[in-house]
Amino acid sequence: MDLRTGLVGGNPGKGRTTDLVIAGGGPAALSASLYAARYSIDHVVLESYQPGGQAALTAWIENYPGMGRISGGDLAARMKEQAERWGGSFETATVTSTGLRDDLIEVKADSAVYLARFLIIATGAAPAKLGVPGEDRFYGRGVSYCATCDAPFFKGAHVMVVGGGDSAVKEGLHLSEFADRLTLVHRRDRFRAEPYLAEKLLSCDNCSVRWNTTVSAIEGEDGVEGVLLETPEGEERIDVDGVFIYVGRRPATEAFSGLVELNPDGTVKTRGIVGTSRSNVFAAGDVTDNELRQVVTAAADGARAASAVFNLMQ
The missing domain is CATH 3.50.50.60 (FAD/NAD(P)-binding domain)
Structure with a gap:
């Protein structure tokens, strides 16, 4: 399958084939896109709502280094703009299911199908x-x-x-x-x-x-x-x-349940910090079982995941 065509199953405009799909639109996904773009990794970010995820709905963030006091929406907008400036590609679509097609990962999102060598799960968590x-x-x-x-x-x-x-x-x-x-x-x-x-x-x-x-x-x-x-x-x-x-969050991982191993609470069972049970799939941010869940740690997860993809591509 030709990763240069940008077409899937002969359906132009219905998804694409790429090196990396980043599922989600929060700080972890935005950071992963920035690092992927800087590594010149062909990728697409599939965000189902507005950029920033739950962080964008936070009135004020006061513990993101270097930002002082900033609204979640403003921080998310800055992160997305920076990723786009480096070549990050964003599409509005909700991931509904994932699987395998030959040696690629198949990601279904709304009516489109995406094929990728690598996947970063950064879909965050919804309010419980x-x-x-x-x-x-x-x-x-x-x-x-x-x-x-x-x-x-x-x-x-x-x-x-x-x-x-x-x-x-x-x-x-x-x-x-x-x-x-x-x-x-x-x-x-x-x-x-x-x-x-x-x-x-x-x-x-x-x-x-x-x-x-x-x-x-x-x-x-x-x-x-x-x-x-x-x-x-x-x-x-x-x-x-x-x-x-505000009684916690439910990780948005239903679409990945058959692709990677999940914990009983729905979080992705990680190997190391961002690795999963599948070598070409990584997880970042609130979907992981890492203990600390903050905007700054989500951004760090996204950077780690994109770096891991780059290392495997070498």
């Missing part, structure tokens, strides 16, 4: 759900997983944030700039977030924290009106206008 009554019913009508997207709709309102990690606290602080009152509910008796962030929220004038508490249901008619809580003292209902949920 609470799994309580009312969550799905009121999604978009008071239930949200993105404060950066929806905070302005809750100006002067009472909103609840569920979770205790960096995302919950950081997005709670962003919400507190719009909401009249913010109640953060956490199932434990202490935050998992960075102490700096935790201290900021605990000193926030319009914020309060309910420890050792879980949400059992979200209630309302046309929109969210209240939440049922399980507290150490028993069940309690409080009135709120919105619920923002």
Whole structure:
């Protein structure tokens, strides 16, 4: 099969054949594209949404070296622009399945088919759900997983944030700039977030924290009106206008389940840092089972993965 043709199965415009497919559009994918371009590796990035993935939906990023305080969207835009300046190729498509065709990797994305010698899985992770009554019913009508997207709709309102990690606290602080009152509910008796962030929220004038508490249901008619809580003292209902949920993420790896080995939680089982059970497939960012998941570590993973591809091509 001729890797120079750019055609797959005789269908011009329906995908392409290339050295490398990078699945995803977050910091790991953007970094991988930059390094692949600098290595002169012919590649395509398949991003299903906007560049930056979940990072692009973060109001402020303050721990990316050299950037000070920058919005997630701005950082993602800068990363993509840099990759494109070096020759990175981007297409909007959602990877639906992967497999093998002869000695190449077949990647199906929407109605297109891509064939590649190498694949970098950098599809990130989607917000995990609470799994309580009312969550799905009121999604978009008071239930949200993105404060950066929806905070302005809750100006002067009472909103609840569920979770205790960096995302919950950081997005709670962003919400507190719009909401009249913010109640953060956490199932434990202490935050998992960075102490700096935790201290900021605990000193926030319009914020309060309910420890050792879980949400059992979200209630309302046309929109969210209240939440049922399980507290150490028993069940309690409080009135709120919105619920923002940050209880973890689900890795977006379904399309790769038959190609590489996955862990029970859906993350890619890595060898080393970015290697997988298949020698020509690599994983980067939030899809991996590496412990630390930050924008800076995702970018580092992307660089490592592209470098590994380059080394194998020599």
